[in-house]
Amino acid sequence: MGMTFAEKVLAVKSGNKEVVPGQIVTVKPDHLLTHDNTSAIIGKISDELDKYGVVRDDLSIIVLDHVVPAASEKNAAGHKKIRSFVKEHHLKNFFDVGEGICHQIVYEKGFAKPGSIVLGSDSHTCSYGAVGAFASGIDRTEAASIMLTGETWLKVPPTIKITLKGSLKYPASAKDLILTIIGTISADGAGYKAVEFHGDVSSLSMDERFTIANMGVEMGAKVTVFPVDETAKEFFSSNNISFSQNDAVWADPDAEYERELTFNLDEIKPVVAAPHTVDNLKSIKDVEGTPIDQCFIGTCTNGRLSDIKIAASILKGKKISPDTRLLILPASRKILREAMAKGYIDTLIEAGALLLPPGCGPCLGAHQGALAPGEKCLSTANRNFKGRMGCKEAEIFLASPATVAVSAIYGKITDPGKEAE
Amino acid sequence: MRVWKYGDDINTDMLFPGKYTYTCSTVEEIKPHLLEDLDTEFASNVQKGDFIFAGKNFGCGSSREQPALGLKAVGIRAVVAESFSRIFFRASINQGLLLIESPEAVRSYSAGDEVDVDPVEGKIYVGDKTFSFPKLPPEMLEIIEAGGLLAYTKKKLETRKN
Numbered sequence A: 001m002g003m004t005f006a007e008k009v010l011a012v013k014s015g016n017k018e019v020v021p022g023q024i025v026t027v028k029p030d031h032l033l034t035h036d037n038t039s040a041i042i043g044k045i046s047d048e049l050d051k052y053g054v055v056r057d058d059l060s061i062i063v064l065d066h067v068v069p070a071a072s073e074k075n076a077a078g079h080k081k082i083r084s085f086v087k088e089h090h091l092k093n094f095f096d097v098g099e100g101i102c103h104q105i106v107y108e109k110g111f112a113k114p115g116s117i118v119l120g121s122d123s124h125t126c127s128y129g130a131v132g133a134f135a136s137g138i139d140r141t142e143a144a145s146i147m148l149t150g151e152t153w154l155k156v157p158p159t160i161k162i163t164l165k166g167s168l169k170y171p172a173s174a175k176d177l178i179l180t181i182i183g184t185i186s187a188d189g190a191g192y193k194a195v196e197f198h199g200d201v202s203s204l205s206m207d208e209r210f211t212i213a214n215m216g217v218e219m220g221a222k223v224t225v226f227p228v229d230e231t232a233k234e235f236f237s238s239n240n241i242s243f244s245q246n247d248a249v250w251a252d253p254d255a256e257y258e259r260e261l262t263f264n265l266d267e268i269k270p271v272v273a274a275p276h277t278v279d280n281l282k283s284i285k286d287v288e289g290t291p292i293d294q295c296f297i298g299t300c301t302n303g304r305l306s307d308i309k310i311a312a313s314i315l316k317g318k319k320i321s322p323d324t325r326l327l328i329l330p331a332s333r334k335i336l337r338e339a340m341a342k343g344y345i346d347t348l349i350e351a352g353a354l355l356l357p358p359g360c361g362p363c364l365g366a367h368q369g370a371l372a373p374g375e376k377c378l379s380t381a382n383r384n385f386k387g388r389m390g391c392k393e394a395e396i397f398l399a400s401p402a403t404v405a406v407s408a409i410y411g412k413i414t415d416p417g418k419e420a421e
Numbered sequence B: 001m002r003v004w005k006y007g008d009d010i011n012t013d014m015l016f017p018g019k020y021t022y023t024c025s026t027v028e029e030i031k032p033h034l035l036e037d038l039d040t041e042f043a044s045n046v047q048k049g050d051f052i053f054a055g056k057n058f059g060c061g062s063s064r065e066q067p068a069l070g071l072k073a074v075g076i077r078a079v080v081a082e083s084f085s086r087i088f089f090r091a092s093i094n095q096g097l098l099l100i101e102s103p104e105a106v107r108s109y110s111a112g113d114e115v116d117v118d119p120v121e122g123k124i125y126v127g128d129k130t131f132s133f134p135k136l137p138p139e140m141l142e143i144i145e146a147g148g149l150l151a152y153t154k155k156k157l158e159t160r161k162n
């Protein structure tokens, strides 16, 4: 019997010939991602760290990104504690404030490799399925335990196979596709399951795959994964990331799936996730004209160069509406520099945007760009939960960078097709 | 004993708002903000031995463990839901918080019903009805029996050293 991607990786990594859904296996993850929450994690195990040390100095990837630069004395103390921990244990993979959002860093610097297992104390760790990694979120306590032991248990998930047909037609984007998928199968439709993307995957760029894999957790998925094709290999070589083709794992043609779905990319249209759940899918027509107080382009979902490029091309020579504000947040320092070199940042600032430093910024409501009661935000992030941006009486709508950029011109939700015409 | 009843897709921002994730880390700091954006009554009135009943996909969203930590600390006996999101499920095992997946128990509950649970037998009593729920696999039971994942890991490291 053939195996799925998840079954194959977990079999190899647990030293079994075969595994089946529901089976519990012990694995040693290749990497463990933690971020600002590292200070809380090491706080749980300070005695053990003194006694035993960390299990591997290259296991952890630590990125300061959630509240950067520190917004308060308390945040600053947390960051300080993390820096001394890194020094004391000679940890190899530490990225201080300003490098970027943890998921972008893991991807950009080549820590996530095909067929590897990456666990992270952040739910969007599933993003690295874009490069064929088995990547999933865990809690802080488990991250603490892995720092000490280097291993944990995983349950082999059943798999949903999603076949893509055709290619996306502008202004429809990868964001519209994944919002449509989540709206179709619901916020828990892939709960505890792996999701594999098959079919015309090669029509999607790496940035687009990242956006899709990133949002896997919004349908409950444990992992969301793409095959390692020519586009992926080109990404590795152009970023000087070494990897062995032998490690790239993909499902057998006769693997068994719990559910199979097909989406026709040619038919995907711009959509919006209306408050307060990600699966509250609306067509642009349904929400068109909704006044927007704050427009936000960035985050680990849509803060990459191609996203900023689209926004700049839409806003070139235009001004945003005086009734709204536009925040731009590049996902990493590298992206910020490239966007500056290409003139995108200047174009956006001239149009009236405000540039935020690479990091999570307003996404989690901890600092920057907070909303007031009654305000509405149109955002390229991945979550529109009540209170997510710091105020439970505010509303968050999720959309693509093109939709957000066009809407910023009018100060209300606008069909990005309006510009394309 | 009181039952706190909620609907589907109760997410981590409702259980513990993101804005506190880097300022509140101890149990005492977490407690007053539990369920703040969902039910303003909860934090001040919850008592040891209370239950939470909810619909599907309870705990969806962020990987933050403060909800599991906090609910365990205020003495929630069990969260009974139609289904749980996976990171929350894992976090709860790691904290030793009892989760019971039983759509039947949730649907049969009506206001005022007495609720009790027998985790060893895998039974939950709602009013005059009894429902069974599947027992946890041994790997997870071991963690719960040790008093949570950290206690379990510490024990493991001790034995390795000797």
Ligand code: SF4
Residues within 6 Å of the ligand: A066, A101, A102, A103, A122, A124, A299, A300, A301, A359, A360, A363, A364, A381, A382
């Ligand atoms: S940008 Fe938002 S979703 Fe992404 S890691 Fe940061 S807080 Fe999480």
